[in-house]
Amino acid sequence: KGKENHLRMDAQQRAAQGVVTARAEKRRLTDAVSAPGEVVVNAYRSAQVTPRISAQIVERHAIMGNLVKKGQSLVTLSGVEMADAQGQLMVADREWQRVKKLGRKVVSERRYVEAQVARQQAYAKVLAYGMTVDQITALLQHDDVSKATGRFTLISPQDGLVRSDDFVMGEIVKPGHTLYEIVDESRLWVEAKVSAATAHRISLGNTALVSPDGSQWLQAKVIQFHHRLDETTRTLGVRLDVENPGDDLHPGEFVNVSIQTDSAQAVLAVPKEAIVLMQGSPTVFKLVGTELQPQPVETGVARGNYIEIKAGLNEDAEIAVKGAFLLKSLALKSQIGDHD
Incomplete structure (x- = not known):
């Protein structure tokens, strides 16, 4: 018996002893x-809800901490500018519906276009002031000028959590004042x-x-x-x-x-547990056939669980990555003549 008997192991014996081998390869060492x-x-993924015109808070629909869905009502306001814009839209819409019904054969081209443009401009104005398309549609369906009260409701632009609601009921808020933050x-x-x-x-x-x-x-x-x-x-x-x-x-x-972090370039590296000290030198066990041979190496930087091999080992060499300490003890026993 001797060194050869102690370090010669086939795949079945290696598995029984907990010795695992793998090929040495280049890798980017990270720290x-x-x-x-x-x-x-x-x-x-966040949004602010702000009025575009000066208006008064008349109704709160959501409070801080609420989970809201996109399109959900948050706060209802009322403003003079919106009331005027709503009134102008209702008048312009009524005129446009009348002119459109009469048709181009009855009314002049100029009057037809003027009525159409007036309605589009009035519609764009209330939209810009903060009403939604659905709110405008509901307003015009009534065809009742008394509905032009200046009330409008701001809705959530996204799903999320109401992180802040910086206002009180009855407060008159200016354009750009953040009423809600939705995150x-x-x-x-x-x-x-x-x-x-x-x-x-x-x-x-x-x-x-x-x-x-x-x-x-x-x-x-x-x-x-x-x-x-x-x-x-x-x-x-x-x-x-x-x-x-x-x-x-x-x-x-x-x-x-x-x-x-990154390493500058890929280097030959092995797991730290594959390296043992033998006679003061870092050593790995290289598999040659069924024999695991101690191979002195020169090590470099260590990052995480891996350490760089600067010399002594070629890329793709099969080495023991688990069980190196067992192999070291077997090798030392063979050197001092301990035959079990």
């Missing part, structure tokens, strides 16, 4: 950068702060992990970089997109972030 981050609203929190952004030196190792599309408490981690992805350095912290902002189906994250919350 993780830890950084602080803040959860913010995904601006591409879709199923997908949020995280603004992470990394050093300028680290930022160049991060690329668009890199994966990341986000955690509010250090125990539960959510998958994220790098989607944007801020191109201005923060003058106070000397850090660069990296924006992550994170799915939040369980409502675990909330805007304004501070989180821990771990971002995968």
Whole structure:
């Protein structure tokens, strides 16, 4: 017996001993950068609801914290400008319906076109002021000028959560005043702060992990970089997109972030557990036929669970990636003449 007997193993024997082999291959070694981050609203999945004219709040249909659907009524307002515009539309619509019924053979071309244009302009005006197509249709169906009260209802432009409702009943609000903020929190952004030196190792599309408490981690992805350095912290902002189906994250919350970085190029690398120290040298066990032979190697950088092999091993060589410590003990026993 001897070294050959101890390290010669067929596939069945290797499996029984827990020895797993795999081919050494080139890979891009990635590392993780830890950084602080803040959860913010995904601006591409949020909307503000604002009046386009000065008007008074007369009825509230949704409150902060409500989940709303696209097209759902949020708030009813009333304004003098809208009342005038509604009245003008009803008059213009009535005239247009009359002229259209008479037809081009009875009325002059000029009068026909003027009535048509007047109606279109009046319609566009109430639409621009904040009425929806359905609300305008309902108004004109009544054909009752007394319905031109100036009331109109703002609707939600998207599905989402009512994050804020900044108004009180009876308040007269000006154009552009944000009445509601509607956000879709199923997908949020995280603004992470990394050093300028680290930022160049991060690329668009890199994966990341986000955690509010250090125990539960959510998958994220790098989607944007801020191109201005923060003058106070000397850090660069990296924006992550994170799915939040369980409502675990909330805007304004501070989180821990771990971002995968790039390596400059692919290098020959093996799992860390494939390497053992023998006589002071990093060593792997190379499979040749049914024999596992100790092979000294020169190692380079370590990233995650992998370590670079700079010399001593060729690409595609079959090595033990699990069970290397067992093989080391067998090799040492053979060297000191221990034959079981």
